[in-house]
Amino acid sequence: MSEFKQTLNSSLGKKLIMALTGLFLCTFLIVHVGGNLLLFKNDNGFSFNVYANFLTHFPPIEVIAYLLYLSILVHALYGLILTVKNRKARPVRYAVAAKSDASWSSKNMGLLGSIMFLFIVIHMGDFWFRYHNDKNMGFKEYRTDLATGVTTDAEYKPVSADFSHSVSTENNVEIVRVKDLHARVSESFSNLIYVIFYVIAMGAVAFHLLHGFQSAFRTLGWVHRKYTPVVYFIGTWLFAVIIPLAFAAMPVYYYFLSTQGAH
Incomplete structure (x- = not known):
């Protein structure tokens, strides 16, 4: 060891x-x-x-x-x-620096x-x-119509202080709520x-x-x-x-x- x-x-x-x-x-x-x-x-x-x-x-x-x-x-x-x-x-630099093949980044x-x-x-x-x-x-709410694939968005205000995110589906619409x-x-x-x-x-x-x-x-x-x-x-x-x-x-x-x- x-x-x-x-x-x-x-x-x-x-x-x-x-x-x-x-x-x-x-x-x-x-x-x-x-x-x-x-x-x-x-x-x-x-x-x-x-x-x-x-x-x-x-x-x-x-x-x-x-x-x-x-x-x-x-x-x-x-x-x-x-x-x-x-x-x-x-600790002490040379008075005359020798040429080096090292790149600037190195x-x-x-x-x-x-x-x-x-x-x-x-x-x-x-x-x-x-x-x-x-x-x-803030939070955003995204609603995607699963039939057309069209997504709309709006601000979302959580009811609970400890809300972090959610995904649900209502009437063939996917609802995603995230920060x-x-x-x-x-x-x-x-x-x-x-x-x-x-x-x-x-x-x-x-x-x-x-x-x-x-x-x-x-x-x-x-x-x-x-x-x-x-x-x-x-x-x-x-x-x-x-x-x-x-x-x-x-x-x-x-x-x-x-x-x-x-x-």
Whole structure:
């Protein structure tokens, strides 16, 4: 057991934990961006609100969510420890910096990680915390005519203070009542400063994953002449380009909608 602890406390052990938690967070990003793309559906937030309700009321997902929160904290903590350790190992910068093949993102993982952690704290406070604790968050009622497939929506005021959601069918009409997180998204993304910060944070995510995804596979020893180009391709185009762009498009899109509505 002492050898196991010694391994975890070593630089290699910390890098292995960073790699494993990082790859777990990468899988979360794929699921999260897929769910958030529902924000682009022109259905008055129906699909997104149902998705948000599912995430917070399906027990297996709730367990995975707590593993996610733990992974974020561990990944950030170990990243901070490794960054501090590397700086202590070279407290004085060279008078003439030697040329290095390391990319800008690999040299600034600490900075990028700090921006991302700040973003996560603000983002979760604005959405996750409010969704669970804001008693003033409104509810939406969606009525879908099962014969025609047409859905209408209206505000809903629960009779009970502990009401969370409900699904029922009356006269061939499906009635779904859920918290209106979509309204919170629209309100937050009508703030230009928040939108700019969000886009900058997604830029940090792009550069962080550009190096981090590939580095995780090298740390785990999963390096092969045949498969390494595939890892580089996925790390570059999926995690460093497509996913950050998809996330960044959401606040920009909603800000544009808010400015159109104001005119």
